[in-house]
Amino acid sequence: MTDSSCSNESLILYKMNCLNKQISSKFESCMGISQSRHDILYQLYQVDEMSQTALQKEVKIDGAAITRHLKQLEALGMIVRRKDPDDNRFTLVSLSAHGREQIIASQAEKARFVTSMLKDFNEKERKELTDMLIRIQQNISEV
Amino acid sequence: MTDSSCSNESLILYKMNCLNKQISSKFESCMGISQSRHDILYQLYQVDEMSQTALQKEVKIDGAAITRHLKQLEALGMIVRRKDPDDNRFTLVSLSAHGREQIIASQAEKARFVTSMLKDFNEKERKELTDMLIRIQQNISEV
DNA sequence: GGTCAATGATTGATGCATCAATTAATATAC
DNA sequence: GTATATTAATTGATGCATCAATCATTGACC
Numbered sequence: 300m301t302d303s304s305c306s307n308e309s310l311i312l313y314k315m316n317c318l319n320k321q322i323s324s325k326f327e328s329c330m331g332i333s334q335s336r337h338d339i340l341y342q343l344y345q346v347d348e349m350s351q352t353a354l355q356k357e358v359k360i361d362g363a364a365i366t367r368h369l370k371q372l373e374a375l376g377m378i379v380r381r382k383d384p385d386d387n388r389f390t391l392v393s394l395s396a397h398g399r400e401q402i403i404a405s406q407a408e409k410a411r412f413v414t415s416m417l418k419d420f421n422e423k424e425r426k427e428l429t430d431m432l433i434r435i436q437q438n439i440s441e442v
Numbered sequence: 443m444t445d446s447s448c449s450n451e452s453l454i455l456y457k458m459n460c461l462n463k464q465i466s467s468k469f470e471s472c473m474g475i476s477q478s479r480h481d482i483l484y485q486l487y488q489v490d491e492m493s494q495t496a497l498q499k500e501v502k503i504d505g506a507a508i509t510r511h512l513k514q515l516e517a518l519g520m521i522v523r524r525k526d527p528d529d530n531r532f533t534l535v536s537l538s539a540h541g542r543e544q545i546i547a548s549q550a551e552k553a554r555f556v557t558s559m560l561k562d563f564n565e566k567e568r569k570e571l572t573d574m575l576i577r578i579q580q581n582i583s584e585v
Numbered sequence: 586g587g588t589c590a591a592t593g594a595t596t597g598a599t600g601c602a603t604c605a606a607t608t609a610a611t612a613t614a615c
Numbered sequence: 616g617t618a619t620a621t622t623a624a625t626t627g628a629t630g631c632a633t634c635a636a637t638c639a640t641t642g643a644c645c
Contacts, residue, residue: 307568308556312465314575316477317502318582319462320632322455325585334459335601352623359460364602366625388610388623413451418581424574425450431563431571432457438561439461442468463602478631495593507632509595531593531640591642598635605628612621 322416329412330405335360337405339368340394343378344402348393350383377401465559472555473548478503480548482511483537486521487545491536493526520544 326334338358343349349357355365369392372378377398383389394402417425469477481501486492492500498508512535515521520541526532537545560568 307572308560309552311560311568311572311575312469312477312556313481314572314579315458315462315465316481318575318579319458320502321579321582322458324633325582326455329585333601334455338456338459350623359463360601361603362624363604363626367601370625386611386623390624409452412585413455415585416578416581417451417454419577420574425454427570428574429450429454429457431567431574432454432461434562435559436457436461436464438559439464439468442472442555442558467603476631493593503631504633505594506596506634510631513595529593529641533594587645589642589644592640594637594639596635596637598633600633601631603628603630605626607626608624610621610623612619614619615617 326412330408332405335364336368336372337409339365340372340377340398340402343392343394344399346393348391350389350391351380352389354392372398469555473551475548478507479511479515480552482508483515483520483541483545486535486537487542489536491534493532493534494523495532497535515541 323334326337330337332340335358339354339360342354342357351362351365351369355362358365360368369378369380373380376395379393379395380390383391420428466477469480473480475483478501482497482503485497485500494505494508494512498505501508503511512521512523516523519538522536522538524534526534563571
């Protein structure tokens with residue numbers, strides 16, 4: 300492997316990190332909530348109710364952070380938590396009516412955001428990018 | 443824009459965020475230091491000496507974090523800081539001999555990491571990915 | 586030379602992710 | 616039935632990024 304090739308790979312690593320910080324920042328400016336919080340709410344939007352553990356697995360955020368986010372969202376009246384009657388260890392989470400309205404209302408803004416982010420990417424390129432991201436994820440999971 | 447197209451764009455957003463978390467975590471496991479800290483040290487490795495402000499601009503990390511990282515690195519004997527004799531506002535930073543040895547020694551491990559991360563990506567694909575990342579960055583900067 | 590504006594570095598406050606430890610509940614083994 | 620192992624959620628500690636505020640220094644202007 301030549302130096303230029305190594306540098307290009309390192310550059311990819313650097314750019315991904317850097318880009319992600321920019322995306323996060325811009326996302327929060329546009330949406331008014333962080334990416335993680337949006338991911339949590341969006342996941343809840345897609346189901347009627349789910350356990351905290353399942354949620355944590357879906358959005359890939361550590362349980363401690365999940366607990367803290369949910370606590371705040373509950374205080375804001377965005378979600379409702381209750382014990383699972385079949386197993387008291389589980390806490391079931393769902394969007395409140397208010398929370399559901401909010402997440403629905405935010406979808407247009409989000410669509411605008413991602414459309415801007417991928418401006419000038421045709422369908423083929425979007426497919427390729429997705430494919431690459433999946434492959435990298437696979438590679439990383441094997442490190 | 444159809445729903446499936448919107449979903450795919452959102453999926454790209456989600457995957458990038460998620461992937462970045464995984465990369466960061468694995469990077470730190472493999473290298474023993476965080477990506478940000480490595481970026482700082484690597485940038486210093488490429489120059490003889492530079493100001494904190496220049497460093498902050500190069501690695502795109504906020505000044506407060508730069509100060510804190512450098513303070514710790516100085517305490518570890520990895521870097522040296524001194525006032526710029528031409529302008530007392532500036533602090534000049536350089537790698538210590540020890541720090542330089544360390545960063546040089548870490549390059550092999552880093553090369554292995556990025557090679558694994560991009561396993562099975564040929565030259566063309568790596569070029570495409572870089573290109574896409576640059577384009578997204580451009581798009582994001584215009585949001 | 587004096588005043589005000591701009592700049593660099595630092596400190597404080599806050600948000601938030603991770604890992605470790607802990608408690609309570611359930612599952613498993615005997 | 617009892618003891619132990621496992622699991623879910625929470626709390627504590629830590630790392631670290633950002634923004635705001637502050638202080639010291641320099642630049643611009645009169």
